[in-house]
Amino acid sequence: MLRALAAAIRANVPVLVWGQPGVGKTAYVETWGTRNGFLVETVVGSIREASDFLGLPIEVDGQVRYAPPSWAERLAKASKGLLFLDELTTAAPSVQRAMLRILQEREVGEMTLPSSVALVAAANPPAVAVDGWDLAAPVANRLMHLDWHFDADAWLDGVVTDFAYIDPPSLEAMLGVRSDVDAIRVKGAVTAFLKARPDLQLSLPSDPALAGKGWPSPRSWTNAMAVLAELDPRDEDGALLVLKGCVGEAAAVEYLAWLAANDLYDPEAVLADPKIVDWTARPDRIFALMASIVGLVRVRGDKGTWERGIRVLVACAEAGRPDLAYPGARSLLNAVPAGAKCPQAAVDAFADLMRRSGRWAS
Secondary structure (H helix, E strand, O other), X not given: OHHHHHHHHHHOOOEEEEOOOOOOHHHHHHHHHHHOOOEEEEEEHHHOOOHHHHOEEEEEOOEEEEEOOHHHHHHHHOOOEEEEEEOHHHOOHHHHHHHHHHHHHOEEOOEEOOOOEEEEEEEOOXXXXXXXXXXXXXXXXXXXXXXXXXXXXXXXXXXXXXXXXXXXXXXXXXXXXOOHHHHHHHHHHHHHHHHHOHHHOOOOOOOHHHHOOOOOOHHHHHHHHHHHOOOOOOOHHHHHHHHHHHXXXXXXXXXXXXXXXXXXXXXXXHHHOHHHOOOOOOHHHHHHHHHHHHHHHHHHOOHHHHHHHHHHHHHXXXXXXXXXXXXXXXXXXXXXXXXXOOOHHHHHHOHHHHHHHOOOOO
């Protein structure tokens, strides 16, 4: 659970920690943030007005501006900041509406919080919160949801010394070093799954309680991909929590079952030797490979990788799967690095596409 929380913070995806009152959610987030060098600003929605998030109207040079509150200005000036929205389910609906711009566009008044500011929230279930409110679906869908698990042993060890010797681990210690290749693999796999299961691209629950947690939408799948990219690829427990928190349990279980059943290709290995691919494999498996190859080429952007990438797409087309190669070819043909040479095989395989793009006239 803590790895999933750390991954959301590093991915800059807003995360909401759910738990019963008095189990240490607030204390952990504030202590962890402070000891890892974050300026932590705690804002409790129940004692705030909507104007505290929308900005207070002031006159500047004859024009009305919306001034951000002081906590937002302090966060913007810090080298690392953490905005902690505590007791979220005690915030009235009007205040929740005002928070929408913060959670998605990171805007407070007329200020945009920089990417150096992480967004974390905590909440009790509405049934036990003081004057609790269910989260509206648009608010919930902007967040990754995690259930807090109380570690009784850690609490008993720490309370003896007033937690003086607690040393929370850093993001790097919990997650390791991020790899662009791993991020590309995640995007390729998720987009292939959603192409095979379009019914799970958007599925808003009719039950308001379920709509107040994670559920599938293009936004929540995008958040899931960003957070998964921060986890170690072998961290299956963390991945399950991330997916459940973003897109809900049903979609999470289906995606992980699909991933286990499809032994996806390593795009690095395929770039080195396209002959290792069985081009008769299921379309979703080949689609995942094509998406990963294109992503890797676009991220690196060098001539050698581009030329190897276009050869993989040619191999796919020549093996009788041009429908799966064309989207990637269109992307690469619109981003040719300086000095790159298009092989004749690509001209032959994608002649119609090239003519339409005006890249190579015939």
